[in-house]
Amino acid sequence: MLDIWNIVILEPVLNGLIWLTNVLGGSFGWAIIVLTIVINLLLFPLRVRQTKSTKAMQTLQPKIQELQKKYAKDQKRLQQEMMKLYREGGINPLGCLWPMLIQLPIWIALYQSIMQALGATPESLLNLSQHLYSLPAIGHAIPLNDQFLWLHLSRPDPNLILAILVGGTMWVQQKMVTPPAADPRQRSMTSLTTTMMPLMFGLFTLSFPSGLALYWVVSNIIGIVIQYFVSGGWGYLRTPAAPKPPPTPAQKVLPAPKAPVAEPSKTLQKATEESKTIKKASEEKKKGFFGR
Amino acid sequence: MRSFFKKNRKVLNLIPVLIILGLLVIGCAGPTFQGWSGFAASDGMLYFGGIDGKVYAINLSARNQNQTFPGENEWVFNIPSTGVPGSICGTACAPASPRASIYATPIILGDLVCVGVYSGDTGKVVAINRLSPGYNEGVPQRSKGEWTYPSGIKSMGAIVGSPIAADSTLFVGTSDGYLYSIDVVYGENKWQFGTGGKIWTSPAIEGDLIYVSNYDKKIFAISSAGSEVWSSELPASVASSPAVSADSILVGAFDNHLYAIDRANGKERWNFAGGNWFWSTPLIAGNTVYAGCLDNKLYAIDASTGQEVWQFVTNGPIVSAPISVDNFVIVASDVGDLYVLDSATGSMASSIHVGSPVKAPLLADGNTVYVHAGNLCVYAFDIQRGEKVWEFCYSVEE
Numbered sequence: 001m002l003d004i005w006n007i008v009i010l011e012p013v014l015n016g017l018i019w020l021t022n023v024l025g026g027s028f029g030w031a032i033i034v035l036t037i038v039i040n041l042l043l044f045p046l047r048v049r050q051t052k053s054t055k056a057m058q059t060l061q062p063k064i065q066e067l068q069k070k071y072a073k074d075q076k077r078l079q080q081e082m083m084k085l086y087r088e089g090g091i092n093p094l095g096c097l098w099p100m101l102i103q104l105p106i107w108i109a110l111y112q113s114i115m116q117a118l119g120a121t122p123e124s125l126l127n128l129s130q131h132l133y134s135l136p137a138i139g140h141a142i143p144l145n146d147q148f149l150w151l152h153l154s155r156p157d158p159n160l161i162l163a164i165l166v167g168g169t170m171w172v173q174q175k176m177v178t179p180p181a182a183d184p185r186q187r188s189m190t191s192l193t194t195t196m197m198p199l200m201f202g203l204f205t206l207s208f209p210s211g212l213a214l215y216w217v218v219s220n221i222i223g224i225v226i227q228y229f230v231s232g233g234w235g236y237l238r239t240p241a242a243p244k245p246p247p248t249p250a251q252k253v254l255p256a257p258k259a260p261v262a263e264p265s266k267t268l269q270k271a272t273e274e275s276k277t278i279k280k281a282s283e284e285k286k287k288g289f290f291g292r
Numbered sequence: 293m294r295s296f297f298k299k300n301r302k303v304l305n306l307i308p309v310l311i312i313l314g315l316l317v318i319g320c321a322g323p324t325f326q327g328w329s330g331f332a333a334s335d336g337m338l339y340f341g342g343i344d345g346k347v348y349a350i351n352l353s354a355r356n357q358n359q360t361f362p363g364e365n366e367w368v369f370n371i372p373s374t375g376v377p378g379s380i381c382g383t384a385c386a387p388a389s390p391r392a393s394i395y396a397t398p399i400i401l402g403d404l405v406c407v408g409v410y411s412g413d414t415g416k417v418v419a420i421n422r423l424s425p426g427y428n429e430g431v432p433q434r435s436k437g438e439w440t441y442p443s444g445i446k447s448m449g450a451i452v453g454s455p456i457a458a459d460s461t462l463f464v465g466t467s468d469g470y471l472y473s474i475d476v477v478y479g480e481n482k483w484q485f486g487t488g489g490k491i492w493t494s495p496a497i498e499g500d501l502i503y504v505s506n507y508d509k510k511i512f513a514i515s516s517a518g519s520e521v522w523s524s525e526l527p528a529s530v531a532s533s534p535a536v537s538a539d540s541i542l543v544g545a546f547d548n549h550l551y552a553i554d555r556a557n558g559k560e561r562w563n564f565a566g567g568n569w570f571w572s573t574p575l576i577a578g579n580t581v582y583a584g585c586l587d588n589k590l591y592a593i594d595a596s597t598g599q600e601v602w603q604f605v606t607n608g609p610i611v612s613a614p615i616s617v618d619n620f621v622i623v624a625s626d627v628g629d630l631y632v633l634d635s636a637t638g639s640m641a642s643s644i645h646v647g648s649p650v651k652a653p654l655l656a657d658g659n660t661v662y663v664h665a666g667n668l669c670v671y672a673f674d675i676q677r678g679e680k681v682w683e684f685c686y687s688v689e690e
Contacts, residue, residue: 122395122410122452122492123326126611126651129569129586139547140528143490143507155413 029148167202330653341394408451439479465491524558544570562598584610
């Protein structure tokens with residue numbers, strides 16, 4: 001299993017990274033940046049699809065919550081109603097999961113490659129020999145020079161610059177895609193994702209080789225750019241936090257979190273329109289009996 | 293399928309956490325270092341750096357009788373780290389006090405045994421009185437002639453290649469790109485020569501010249517006074533330590549070639565292509581070069597022409613340098629087998645199963661070959677009988 005992983009995924013990425021280093025005049029830093037961009041371009045259709053699916057799923061959240069309350073004691077019925085809702089909204093609930101699962105091995109391979117290519121210790125350099133192609137361009141680039149700008153790519157950045165860049169870009173990316181939640185439980189989860197994750201990765205940057213941190217920064221920036229153009233704008237980054245729900249939520253209908261003003265995509269338009277139609281029909285039928 | 297994902301939402305929510313943990317594990321697993329020190333032998337004693345970062349002195353007679361360690365004249369010393377916590381992998385996964393490792397083979401100079409230390413980015417040379425050691429947790433006992441270079445809490449670049457000595461001077465290359473010349477008696481720096489690239493190989497000395505290569509594709513000939521005689525640039529960086537023949541310096545490079553460089557002017561005489569890196573130091577015996585390669589083969593090459601004489605395929609990459617005993621060449625594979633080959637034909641006379649990876653250089657004394665294996669054991673093998681004479685295993689204290 002490990003051999004298959006190495007041959008099919010790790011080694012092409014690793015050798016590609018080293019080849020790029022040779023082509024780019026021996027700069028491993030530029031090779032990380034270029035390869036991260038190239039892989040993102042290759043995976044662009046998947047990321048767009050993932051972004052659109054996530055966006056469309058978010059538009060149905062108010063309706064899903066409504067159903068969850070209505071059928072809280074009947075899980076089977078809840079499943080059926082939710083599937084019906086997805087079907088009517090033209091959304092595949094796994095649509096945002098598959099692109100992520102397909103991208104995952106490539107990101108892990110890139111991550112491993114950066115770690116291995118540096119050959120920071122005698123053992124890791126020796127181990128590298130078993131994963132390289134017999135190409136002159138590869139052999140001439142080894143061992144890689146770990147100097148890039150003010151960084152030693154095999155060592156952590158002693159300054160806070162890279163940690164701030166990693167944390168900052170990750171926070172922006174998370175904030176762009178995370179809608180403000182009304183439900184306290186959901187809000188705490190959202191807060192965890194948007195605040196803790198960037199903070200954690202910022203702290204990791206102080207401890208991990210800066211080559212990896214460079215990869216995180218570039219990945220985050222690419223993610224922000226894709227999000228900006230696919231979702232049309234800064235997303236939820238400019239949306240104020242949702243107000244706390246009042247103490248008597250049973251009869252009260254909370255307003256749906258407002259999505260940012262942006263040019264919606266076709267899938268999004270379709271999902272929103274259908275979601276509105278379903279909501280309207282449901283409200284007429286139930287006469288606003290169910291609050292959110 | 294959809295209901296599966298709905299039902300297991302909590303489990304699925306854990307996926308990002310597991311990914312982060314996985315990345316942490318990958319990140320932390322990469323940069324571990326252990327060491328592969330060979331042996332220095334004198335007066336019936338073997339000195340070596342353990343994989344646990346300690347220096348051991350073992351008495352061959354006591355080991356032969358399977359006595360409890362430490363026996364007569366035997367000792368072990370801990371080498372404290374000179375590195376900063378987290379300097380390699382980071383505070384997230386490095387232990388609070390990262391231990392030192394020993395890749396360099398110790399060298400004996402009079403009463404002293406000198407050890408090169410690797411501690412992440414930093415290193416040190418430690419000289420211990422082997423007959424009456426006073427060294428304690430990094431502090432040498434000057435009254436016994438012991439010293440460390442640099443002294444006190446100061447450090448130099450990490451040491452991977454073994455030090456060499458001429459007269460009363462020690463030469464050692466470090467990862468900060470300098471070749472240091474150190475006075476053995478006082479432990480003081482005589483001179484240092486900057487090569488501009490990381491040095492992870494041993495220097496070689498022949499006559500008045502010291503030959504050293506760096507990871508910036510360069511090889512230098514330096515006079516005993518510390519000035520450059522010539523330097524030469526190869527197509528790739530040098531992977532192996534140099535071996536010196538009558539007219540050439542032989543080095544393996546990262547482009548899978550073995551190069552013969554003219555000792556007089558640094559020009560390439562010939563090169564030989566292998567299937568992977570020539571990592572181990574080549575052995576020169578007569579007019580033949582024996583070069584172990586990470587492509588699992590030992591090549592016998594004509595030293596004058598660079599033509600292949602024979603090749604022998606082992607069961608794993610060859611990291612440890614081959615040695616010569618009478619008319620045999622002995623080589624170990626990283627998988628853990630020892631091969632005794634006819635030096636003229638390459639035919640196998642015998643093989644011994646060590647059972648653990650062998651990266652450290654071998655040492656021969658008559659018919660006995662000493663092997664420092666990756667399972668933290670030292671073995672003595674009788675190559676004529678093809679059997680193990682004794683073993684000494686030490687353990688890593690956490």
